[in-house]
Amino acid sequence: MKKILIIADTHMPKKGISLPEQLISVLKKGVDLIIHAGDWSEKSVYEELSLYAPVYGVRGNVEKDEWAKQLPDKEVLQAEQIKIAIVHGHLGKGRTTPDRAYQSCMKDKPDVIIFGHSHIPFMEKRDEITIFNPGSPTDKRRQKKFSYGILTTTSNDFELKHYYFT
Template sequence: MKKILILADTHMPKKGKKLPEHLLGVLKKGVDFIIHAGDWSEKSVYEELNLYAPVYGVKGNVEIDEWAKKLPDKEVFQAEHLNIAIVHGHLGKGRTTPDRAYQSCIEDEPDLIVFGHSHIPFMEKRDRIILFNPGSPTDKRRQKEFSYGLLTIDANEIQLQHHYFT
């Protein structure tokens, strides 16, 4: 069984000086790895998350530091039987962020596309592909609550859900 924390749009330290206590509680309980769909803002976010579990992530549209040049625009990897693609969602063709994410990853034949950019929690199935935006744990914008995602993979079953907090 794998437990995966899904984040995007942390925008730290501008929108949050530190990871929220709620999120730290999840990390301290343990996850197998972390997905971050961009807009970290600074390398320190990556470094802190990496203290808890291995991190897979992509570049967003706000990273300007030298370390961000090493981040890919897209990452595709296997977790158990699941083919996961990660993009931020600001690049590519499509009128909406989910459309851009879908179009930029479709050729990779993913089972799950994780994206960010809009700060809006989103989950939709298109054909056999699940599109998932965790929202933001530090910059909720017009959302009522902060959010993140948790993915559990157990044998051939997956459970993917948003978690909300104030």
């Protein structure tokens, strides 16, 4: 069993000087992996998250420095028997962010697609693929609360859940 923290759109330090206490609490309790679906803004976010667990993530549309060039536009990884695709959601074809994320990962045949970009928590199942946006823990925009996600895997199944805080 693996516990995976899912975040996106941290936009730090512009939208948050540090990771919120709610997120730090989850990290201190322990996670096996961390997924960041882009718009980190600075490498310091990666460095801080790396203190807690291995970090996987993609480039968003705000990363402009040299570090960002090392980040892929799409990452595909395996956790237990669950295949996870990660994109930011700003590239590709489709009218909406979930549509672009779905279209850009279909050929990878994942079980789960993690995306960001819209800052809107989202979960939907399409053709046996779960599409998930954790929202943002630091930049809620017009959402009522900040949010993140937790993916818990077992040998052949998974559970995805949003967590909200003010």
